[in-house]
Structures are given as structure tokens and as C-alpha cells.
Amino acid sequence: MRARTAVLCSVADQGVAALTNILVLVAAARLSTLADFARFSAVYLVFTVLLGVSGAYTGQPLVLKRGGGAETRGACRSAVAFTLLAAAALGALLAAVCFLVPGDTARALMMLGLVLPVVLGQDAVRYAFSTLQQPHLALFSDLLRLACVLGALGTQVYGASPARLIALWGLSALPALLLSAALLHRSTAGTPFLLRPMLRRGHLGQRFTVEFGVGNATGQLSVLGLGAVGNPLLVGALRGATTLFGPLNVLFTSATSFGPPLLGRIADERSRVRATAALAAVLATTAALWATVLALLPDRAGRQLLGDTWSVAAALLPATGSQYAAMAVGTCGLLALRMLDPRTTLSIQVVFSLTSVAFLAGGYVVGGVLGAAWGLFLGSLCKAAATWIRVARLRRRKPAPEEGVSAGARPSAP
Numbered sequence: 001m002r003a004r005t006a007v008l009c010s011v012a013d014q015g016v017a018a019l020t021n022i023l024v025l026v027a028a029a030r031l032s033t034l035a036d037f038a039r040f041s042a043v044y045l046v047f048t049v050l051l052g053v054s055g056a057y058t059g060q061p062l063v064l065k066r067g068g069g070a071e072t073r074g075a076c077r078s079a080v081a082f083t084l085l086a087a088a089a090l091g092a093l094l095a096a097v098c099f100l101v102p103g104d105t106a107r108a109l110m111m112l113g114l115v116l117p118v119v120l121g122q123d124a125v126r127y128a129f130s131t132l133q134q135p136h137l138a139l140f141s142d143l144l145r146l147a148c149v150l151g152a153l154g155t156q157v158y159g160a161s162p163a164r165l166i167a168l169w170g171l172s173a174l175p176a177l178l179l180s181a182a183l184l185h186r187s188t189a190g191t192p193f194l195l196r197p198m199l200r201r202g203h204l205g206q207r208f209t210v211e212f213g214v215g216n217a218t219g220q221l222s223v224l225g226l227g228a229v230g231n232p233l234l235v236g237a238l239r240g241a242t243t244l245f246g247p248l249n250v251l252f253t254s255a256t257s258f259g260p261p262l263l264g265r266i267a268d269e270r271s272r273v274r275a276t277a278a279l280a281a282v283l284a285t286t287a288a289l290w291a292t293v294l295a296l297l298p299d300r301a302g303r304q305l306l307g308d309t310w311s312v313a314a315a316l317l318p319a320t321g322s323q324y325a326a327m328a329v330g331t332c333g334l335l336a337l338r339m340l341d342p343r344t345t346l347s348i349q350v351v352f353s354l355t356s357v358a359f360l361a362g363g364y365v366v367g368g369v370l371g372a373a374w375g376l377f378l379g380s381l382c383k384a385a386a387t388w389i390r391v392a393r394l395r396r397r398k399p400a401p402e403e404g405v406s407a408g409a410r411p412s413a414p
Helices: 003-031 034-063 070-099 104-131 135-154 162-171 174-188 204-229 233-243 246-263 269-295 299-314 317-340 342-397
Strands: none
Touching: 003 034, 003 104, 003 135, 003 162, 003 233, 003 246, 003 299, 034 070, 034 104, 034 162, 034 204, 034 233, 034 299, 070 104, 070 174, 104 135, 104 162, 104 174, 135 162, 135 174, 204 342, 233 299, 233 317, 233 342, 246 269, 246 317, 269 317, 269 342, 317 342
């Protein structure tokens, strides 16, 4: 497959996967009462964290493999098998514990445990197809899953329980998993099957999991924690507001995934940083425009999107839109740091993820749900500022590539 076609398929696959998550939340919001959507959102948030951990531990190290030899194909086969086994063990434990706990949230978590191998396994196969340079198969798998999940949730009526929605959502991924597994088997049959390397100390997935934990899971778990000890509607309100900004998540993910190789074509380091800063401005402006469009939506259109959750989510749009604009700047700042010195990103992730949690909790204490949303914005703003301050310091330490080279003898681009 040509590079341009592969990139298009990868971007389209990321878009379909993100669209599936958005439409699942939209469908759940329209089918649920405000309280039930808050419970569904809490359980879906748990899944989001587990999905991120799974991708960090097995998926991200897998896509660093190069070549299509037996070793790489065996690594794909082993990664998918490891994910299925780990998800089955964790899901069984979660289901067993929640079976003993009363309440609608516990029942929904029990269903999540039962379907966890299906949803995480299907995601692991996507990474395998990407590693094997077959992104079109990953795209086909996600399109099939999107069709199945919309068909399953489309048969439900208003008032469906969170446990029922979780079960239907999870089982709808089964056809995509089975078809993808069959296609993957054709490419990897007869290759080495090794699980032990993924459990050894020093496995790359361990570092990537730490970065995910401090960069993403901390904030999501803090929202879940505030919902548990404070107002449970906080989870549904914040989740409903961020759902509306799902397309921006696709842009941010694409910038992180495809930014380094594209920006790497610029020979001059200073020009690369400037191009990254320009990308930050474009993404931040896009976030502001998208927030404006959402704020101007008629109330009727908003209720068609999110049902009863629209009334609380709409009040958070200015704060969430500002947060996403700051996230755009911070994402591009981290992208610039990875090109300058990738060792500097982990410390920023740790410090400012904890700072965001502090702002989230402080904002909730001061101003409730709206205060929590503005707290998330302040956390993202501080992180964005810190990344670009670090970029500026690194640029000052490094001499410009033109220094010592006359204007007529500048090195040519490779």
C-alpha cells in the first residue's frame, strides 16, 4: 500500500473509532434519564481508562515494530492473545466483585467485566493490522463495529438500564472481533507465539502505561472520584460536554500520530518549531470556532443530540471549549518537545496532570460542576504554558543550524 493511502486509511480508521465512541454516548444520552446517563458515563469512563492502559501496554510498543517478517507477525499474534487473556482475567474479577455489590452502577460494571475481552480484543487487532501495514483491514473492522453498535442501540427504547446498554454495546463488537481475528490468523499463522516478553521488566509498555496514567487516566479517574464522593451528576455533565468535542479529539490524535514524520521533513529545527506553533494556533482557533457553533445550537437541536443531559452540558460549553483550545496548544507543545528532547515530556505530564486534578477538585469545591469544568481549563492552560516555556529554553540552549555557516553555504535539505 502506498504511503499516502496508508495514512488516509489510518486517519479514517481513527475517525471511525472516535465517531463510534461519540455516537455510543449520544445514543446512551438519548435513551437514558439524567441519573442513568451519569451511571452509564461512569462505567464508560472506567472502560476508557482500561482501553488506554491496554493500548499503552500492548498497542503502542507493537506499532514500533518494523518490517513484515516472522518476528513482527508473531509479535502481532502474541499481543492480541495477551490482550484477550489479560482482559478475560480482569473482566472475570470485575464481574465477580460487582456481582456481590447492589445497585445499578454495580450491575453495569459487572456487564462491562463480561464484555471486556470483546471490546479490548477488537481494539488490539486494530493495532496489529496497523503494524502489519494493513490499515484498510482495521478500517473495515471499525466500520463493521460502528454498524453493529448503531443497529443494537437503535432497537432500544427510552429508559433502558445502564447495564443493558453496556451489554449491547459490548456484544456488538463481537462480529468485528471474529472477522478481524480470522483475517489476522491468515497473516500470522505459523509464527512464534510468545507471551513472556510482555511480562518482563523493561518492556516498553510499562513506560508507556506510566505516561498514560499520569497524562490521561489521572484526570479521568479524578472526575469519577468526585462523582462518587460528591455529586454523581458531575460525571454525566462533564462527559456530555466533552462528547460534543469528540471531533477535536480526532484532530489532536492525528496531530500526535502523524505530526512527527510530517514535521520531520523540515530540515531546519527552528522552522519545525515555528511550524508546530502555527499548528497550535490553527487547532486552538478550530476549538474556539467549534465551541461557538455548539453554543449557538438551538435548544431543540441540543436535546436531540444529548437528550436530558443537554441542559447541564450546555452550561459547560464555554469552559470546555476554552479547555480544548488550551489542550490544542499543549498537545502541539508536547509534539515540539518530542522532536527536541523526548526525555522532557514525562516530568511535565506528571506535574501538570496532578495540577489539573488539584484545579478540578478546587473548582468543584468553589463552584460545583461549572467550577470543576473551569478548573480543568486552568489545568490545561498551565500545562500548555509549561510545554512552550520548556520549548523556548531548549531552543536557547541549542545553537541555530545556520550558525557558523555562511549564507551561500547553508546545508541543503535531505
